[in-house]
Amino acid sequence: MSIIPQIFKDNLKTISVPRTDWATNDQSQSLPSSLDIIGTRQYADVYIKLTDENGYEVAGNYASVSYQESINGMAQPVKMVQIPGSLYLIGEEMLIEDTTEDSFFTYDIHIVGTVTPNISTYTPPGICDAKISTISINKKESTAGAHDGQITISASSTHLPLQYSLDGSTYQSSSTFSQLAGGAYTAYIEDATGCTDILAFNLGITNSLLTDDPTVALNDGNSSRWNAAFNPVVFTYQRKDFEVTSITPNPATLNITVTINGVLSTIINGQTVSLAKGDLVYLNAGPYNNVYQVLLINANGTLVLNQPYLNSTGINISGFMNIDKLRPYYKVKTRITYQSKLTSLTEAITCTHRPNNKGLVRADLSSFLQSLLRAKDDSDFTQTNFRDDNLSASYTVSYAEEWDGQTNQ
Incomplete structure (x- = not known):
């Protein structure tokens, strides 16, 4: 079996570069237009990958591979590495190309020669960097x-x-x-x-989406879910897309840097959608309760927002962040299951409710529940203890979050 080395680039990322006089911290300015873009920068993770003749990855067993880099067209000294597995990382988020006039840059890399198998004379290095x-x-x-x-x-x-x-x-x-x-x-x-x-x-375990309902706590520790016919029956939900785990000042701008539990990309209709600079998010954590603009997404996934850091904040802030771009057309669906007075069959109806700009959803079920009652009296007035089922109804409520075709039960 032959071992074939090749260069492999992953996580390609292209960033548009605005003019240096465009002030991202000035909230009164709009985002840069295409006329403000002076070039792009492309980054990638660069590897050496070892395969067999059929293209399947194979372990190198510390085989030696030589490669040569070129920077701005100038060849660099040839380097040799020993590869134990099938992949060897040259560098993460390496700048591959910069098309801006002031800092034009190109990077290229190619394999030199063929693989030299390890014949048990090579001793693995003691460096452990996992x-x-x-x-x-x-x-x-x-x-x-x-x-x-x-x-x-x-x-x-x-x-x-x-x-x-x-x-x-x-x-x-x-x-x-x-x-x-x-x-x-x-x-x-x-x-x-x-x-x-x-x-x-x-x-962790998710806090309940439901924040308020018609349930009344009784003095004996039980709960009552009985409602008079014309009293409002409202279920209130709070949208919480991502948990906020810390808020710190950004060293360069002193704006807030927010850490959340979650991935800043998702698959929508078969396409990868990622949060980007300039997108809007809603933050509710400590004193920060508003819609903010993303100024920067750091390599570790933290977000710098266009809000100055408050010195009294402290980093241990609990809260949440909602991101419409990652959960578009967000809504809460409430399903009411009941027994029909006309057919005596169990039936169900689903209501859709959209949140306000703070993610609060109010599902007012009053009108529909009142329609389950019948203005009819079946009493013959001879019984001392009579319950008229026409004037009462029972129901079960279930709910789920949904956004752009995805449902979170």
Whole structure:
């Protein structure tokens, strides 16, 4: 079997570069138009990938591979590396091309020669650089016992591929784990050399979407859900897309830097949609309760917003953030299940309610529930204890979040 080395670029990202005199911190200015863009910068993760003749990845077993980089057309010295696995990381988020006039830049890389197999004369280096950087909470457990939580481990190593685990014994190639219960966990990774890293984290349980309903607490500790016919019956929900875990000042601008539990991209109608500079978000955490503009998305996923940091804030702030771009056309669907007075069959009706600009949703069910009653008296006035079912009705309410075709029960 032949080992074929090739250059592999992943996570390609292109950023438009505005004029330097466009002030992003001036909230009175609009976002830069196409006339304000003076060029682009392209970044990528650069690897050497080893495959066989059929294109399948193979382990190098510390085979030697030489490569040469070119910067602005000038060839750099040839470098040699030993590759234990199938991938070798040259660099993360490397600048590949800059088309701006003042800082024009090009980067190229190619393999030199062929692979030199390891004939047991090479001793692996003692450097161990496998590292877990973050744990992204994609979804908390929706309620205790639901086992529907999901997390993603972000990690890096010079010697790829990585394996991931939540128990230290059963590993998988995917960095995402699903069907999780809320609670304390430890994430484990292992690279192609056996180098490992661990990081403890906690997967929470989602606070209830429902914040208020017609339930009345009784003095005996029980709850009453009885309502008079013409009293308002309103269910109130609070949209909470992402949990806010900390707010700190940005060193450069002194605006707030917000850390959330979640991934800033999603799949909508088969297309990847990502939060970007200039997008609007709603933040409700401590003294920050408004719609803000994204000024910068840092490499670690934190967001810099166009709001000055308040010195008395403190970093341990609990709250939430709503992002319309990642959850477009958000709504809450309320389903009412009841027994029809006319057919005696169990029937259901679904209502759709949209939130206000702060994510608050009010589902007023009063009119429909009143329609379940019948203005009819079946009493013959001879019974001392008679309940007329025409003037009473029972119902069950269930609800779910939905956005652009996706439902979160």
